[in-house]
């Protein structure tokens with residue numbers, strides 16, 4: 575009995591770590607992105623939500639590799655809605671003294687519009703939505719979170735505003 579449970583768990587772990595779509599082990603296709611110390615801006619609510627965003631990104635990567643977009647896209651979408659409602663608005667307000675505040679706020683609106691459009695595309699029957707969403711979120715993580723948000727925090731810190 576114990577053997578069956580252990581074997582079942584190992585098998586489930588193996589299946590979970592395999593890229594079904596490309597028939598490779600997840601380690602061979604990059605695997606999940608890990609949070610690094612250098613990503614921190616040392617403002618707890620920002621770092622906490624940026625890490626949550628990375629978890630969503632990694633979940634979506636798993637969905638793409640396991641080719642189960644239709645089963646899990648709603649879960650991913652609602653995680654992103656939660657991220658937008660509980661974080662993006664708060665972050666934008668936190669950056670209101672930043673000279674590029676309006677542009678930053680526009681970038682957040684564009685993010686929400688893009689994610690909403692991708693969800694609508696899925697509902698309209700478009701395939702490959704998860705792959706497209708993954709590329710967009712990865713770009714957001716690399717260009718907005720790791721660069722743009724960091725620039726804003728560095729500016730506010732340099733002026734003694736935070």
Ligand SMILES: [Fe+2]
Pocket residue numbers: 665678682718722723
């Ligand atoms: Fe931002």
